[in-house]
Amino acid sequence: MQQPNETRTESAPRDRYPDALRALALLVVVFGHWLATLPRLDEGLMVDTDHLLVVWEGAGMLTWVVQVVPLFVFVSAAVSATGVRRRLNDGHRQLHWWAGRALALARPTVTYLAVLVAVALLSRYTGGRFLAPLNHSLTIHLWFLLMLLGVQALLPLSVRADRRLGLRAVGLLVGVAALIDMLRAQPGSLSDLLRLGELATDHATVLGWVNLMVVWLLPQQLGIAWRHGRFAGTGMGLMLIALGLVWLGATVSSGYPLAMVDGEVGGRSNLLPPTLALMGVMWLQVGAVLAFESTARRLLARRSISRVVTLLGALGMPLYLWHKFAELPAAWLGEKLGAPIDAGVPGEPGFWWGRLVWILLCALMVTPVMAAVVAFEMRRRQDVVSATGTRAILAGGVALFSGILASMALGAIPGALIGLLGVAAASRLLRFRPQSC
Template sequence: MRAKMERFRQGGPMSTPQRDPYPDALRAGALLVVVLGHWIATLPRLRDGRLAQTEHLLAAWDGAAVLTWLVQVVPLFVFVSAAVSAEGVARRVGVAGPARWWAARALALARPTVTYLAVLVLLAVAALASGGRLLGLFDQSLTVHLWFLLMLLTVQALLPWSLRMDERWGLGAVAGLVVVAAALDVLRADVSSARDLAALGSRVAQRPPGIAWLNMLVVWLLPQQLGIAWKRGRFRGPPAGVALLALGAAWLALAMASGYPVAMVGVALAGNNMLPPTLALVGVMWLQAGAVLAFEPLARRMLAGRAPPRAIAVLGALGMPLYLWHKLAELPAAWLGERMGLPIDAGLPGEPGFWLGRVCWIALCLLMVAPVLAAVVRFELRRERDVPGTTRGRSIAIGGACLYAGLAVALVGGVWPGAVVALPAVMIASWQLRARGGRAGQESDDAN
């Protein structure tokens, strides 16, 4: 992010002339959908003009479950990221080695996460000192999105392996992962007859994950493997896109008929297709990959010219800061909504003014996130660059372990005590990866 924003500030090109704007546009668009989806899903509830609690949209409106098929775009992000990275990864891994290459990627996530956690800790201390009310209402909401960083770190660590899988088996590697994911769901459901298989989704939803926790890895490797295959031309064009769209539609129809939950999110109130991911989520991946191919000619015509790629490059440079900090914007948005008496709590879907309340809430979040992003970008531009260090597997292992542990603690523990405990762990990770893992700043930005 630092390297990209410095080029933009200095008036230089944000990307090389050879860079394909279409995957960058898809990735930037996916992050924007995630951000807006999170804001839309948060329902502030007021009592006597003061925020009393926050509720999830799925708890108030069953129909929102189908909408998650559109806003659950993490498979699309992984798919496109793999395609963007595929060309340069083999070369960089060959020069630096897989451990040092991954350390660069991990450091690019760890450093901004340190800043985010530090701000959360300061807010927690201020809330304890002043008896702050709002922070407690948003406590878990401010760290729940860190799961994405854990997933991204893991699949990117296996990206060189995915490239070798594609070289050896091509689309057979994708098929193999699908078979493994299906087998894990079948084992979870304890299928012993054709009747059990017909009710696979219901049985999966009713049983503890057990061995199916392995799908936290297998299912997220699927869009990565598919993205590599797309980049290498193993399938392409609108006809292939239409075929994938048909596959996705049929896949989801069968999944719903067998009893899988409709919502593609990880909240218990809507069932759970995310913790761990299920075969139903794979259907969304087919739909998204199909849409990428089917609408590619139209999208490329819209991206022709100089202005769209430049705007996309700016969004790409701001993507990770926006993802990290967008949930924090809900805190001042709720405070401002209270003070201004805006209808941020407008009852239930179908009631008069509900969607007006949603518009007010989104507008407040946008208003609050802008100065936060400006401050974060300014801070990142002033930070010292990372410099090459000695490659030591022990330091990379320590840094990686601390980073995983810190993110997991923050994810589970919320701001208090999660972020407070996580901050020193992620700081250690950042120090270890920076001092021993090699350069991460510009190289990682360019690789992405």
């Protein structure tokens, strides 16, 4: 999704390859989320939802492709690295830069949460039949905003690490993540080492959450290294793809879960907290970026393709926020049409046809939602000004993180209301210009 304040020279044309990577990743995320949602109907009415990973363990391999959050981090770091490097000795400018990004995410999130609050209030008078089955699904995807802003806050440290250590900074992150998983597993013998993944993910320890930052800093470090030319080329890309496949095979064989996203919270996970296995997806994605770069750049030279990429870049943030909301009207329309949106489980007749119908309904219903949202956001974007006061920026960051966390934890009811208060306060603080720091 498009990020604000990405530095490029005035004379140089915009590099569309990073934009194309983000556009592709965005589409994968959107269609992946729709595919994973399984409406459950009783006498033609939606009463619940399942998650594809819960009903079909084998779908975990699909997440090796659809877990594209590392690609967003990788590309964002690559695009921003040069500008951050120029500001390394100016802490205030760095903080101001981060505030601009946080504000650009906070403002549309306020709109999204405000609409969820309105829908939640309306549902009290309509029985809440559609909202209840999708309650947490409507807010859990906001975790990406927290993770992205968290690692971007450390982007100056990552740039310094690249300048001083080069690719050794990448190796250092891998080593720290491996050490943390080893400490989680506490293997006592060689046979235990062969069960490293099983032992490490048997339960989430406080120590394991250190990897919440360490693992997600890896694609950022790789993006900076790529931007500075530390690795490149089709050959290197193929080597990284091979490394990723071997890495995933070895880690899953040792007991790490097959899936790289979570179907439900509380079970064994590669995401909460992140594990060594998740790094395999990162090698795959970075390898693909290198391996297909030449072909992609030739395609992007075509004006029609470049225009599509530009459009998806402009719609990135709204589409990410609102694509889950479109499941509400899609469920309503599916009921009215008698569409086979509840097709049972994989292996049963009509399951994949039902998935296709559900995705088409979501795509159909997201169109008017996006049109309304974009029209609204366009009218209020011109007065965006990020805060200059350090205290206001820090307070805004705390309010933003707290509001999104509340929304994620509590769902649309009552999380959207609590989250709205925090995110709205953040939007106000990050626009505020105090007299002094």
